[in-house]
Amino acid sequence: MECGFSPIVGFRFSLHPMADDFVAIIKGALEETDTSAVWMHTDDVSTVIRGKQVHVFNVAKAIALNAAKTGKHIALSGTFSAGCPGDSAGDVYLDMGDAVLNNDHTRQYVSSQFALYPMNNPSYMDMIYREVDRAKEHGVFNESMHYASGIHGDIHDVFNFYEEAFSNARSEEYKHLVMTVSMSMNSPSHGGR
């Protein structure tokens, strides 16, 4: 278990193009994304990016968007984490500025599901309900379901909500926060959106 009490945010994810040429799509999406503001490592199952929150969310969105622009059915699933005790502070890219490096505003419908896990926080259910209410206010709430909540809309609105929820669900007192997301783009199940 390596995480930490530093302000670093991490996202461990897998990009799944449902296509025979999945290797080319994954490599293409990574090449088209400016990842210079985050630390990145890929193994045989997933990729992890770490750095300032603003860059971690920006890079995650850009990779998803670049993969989706192939028109193929793309899934992206992963876990955002911050404040885990036991982190090595080594892989830190916290000296970067705040200007995001990926600024493609192409619209892309995303249907997704997320769950918040504020760790060691007795009032964690209240925080979860509050962020689900925020999704409704932002117009990105799709539906309630077991173990998750459905969030959908344009990729930029969806990622804005996720970044805001991730900021709001942790505090100085309760630093360790985990948020799982599972996204689907260009799926035949989305009903043509």
Next chain:
Amino acid sequence: MECGFSPIVGFRFSLHPMADDFVAIIKGALEETDTSAVWMHTDDVSTVIRGKQVHVFNVAKAIALNAAKTGKHIALSGTFSAGCPGDSAGDVYLDMGDAVLNNDHTRQYVSSQFALYPMNNPSYMDMIYREVDRAKEHGVFNESMHYASGIHGDIHDVFNFYEEAFSNARSEEYKHLVMTVSMSMNSPSHGGR
């Protein structure tokens, strides 16, 4: 947020065949699996199964194995949950016997990553370290990494470990447990295993 204080276990997952014929592979894997011991619902992003723990893990493994038998590169990612406050007890399949319905013992290499999130438990890090140690004892530990631990080996050994870890990381006092898993099979990145 719908989960609960009943003994029901749930698994919300997505199956991702990295192939143009992903729809046929997903449908085939589901058809070849006996899912009659679990409640199941599929939406445009994921599928959730709920029931007795033994059946939830058995069905999850069978779906992964049946998809992998196509020889295509398959990913399965999802979240096991139990004991979440706020659950509706409605969709419960707890009156089933304990005999598992899927008994295909075909060997299949799996490389995977998992994370345990015991909720509202002040000693949650100890529980995580203990289960990672158990993986090492069982010979399925692959490597340490940020935010997760690598677990690999034959699919039956891997799932046995996951079910055991999920049992051991919750208690009467701390009922709410979440475990994320991300699995990869038949990947060109697995080095021929």
